[in-house]
Amino acid sequence: MYMKSKLGKAIMITISALAACAVIGGIALCMAFPNKYANELNAAADEFGLERRLVRSVVWAESKFDRKAVSDKGAVGLMQLMPQTFTSCAAALRIKAPDAYDPQTNLRCGCYYLSILLEKFDGDESAALMAYNAGETNARKFLDGDEIFPETQKYLKDVRLAKKIYR
Secondary structure (H helix, E strand, O other), X not given: OHHHHHHHHHHHHHHHHHHHHHHHHHHHHHHHOOOOOXXXXXXXXXXXXXXXXXXXXXXXXXXXXXXXXXXXXXXXOOOXXXXXXXXXXXXXXXXXXXXXXXXXXXXXXXXXXXXXHHHHOOOOHHHXXXXXXXXXXXXXXXXXXOOOOHHHXXXXXXXXXXXXXXX
């Protein structure tokens, strides 16, 4: 009887420890891969016919969902748009008083831009992502055999990882 009691306690402790690890792991995963601005993101993705998981992954790779992010090259907001790209997308979408740091505006412009790149590259997601990260001219060079920038290689890996997690 004593052995069964000890074994039962050990099993319960093990189950409790595993459950705690699962909860902590889930919390850590949610912290590392947040789902902020879900309504705005979903609306923008849907507006331009983009897979929501792709957009979420691009935002994660670009800014880690920091709406105030600014890159060392000057890209801003959730989707890290260069000012000229943002301005041209906002004009095409007829956005009055565009603010690159406003989540809804940045997501709409970023999704619009990504949808254009997907169209230009005949739906080739990798090519469109290379263009999003390194520019359309560089993406075409990569596709023609030039070596892909290490930063762009990392970016593609980051987006693919995030897409798996956001699945």
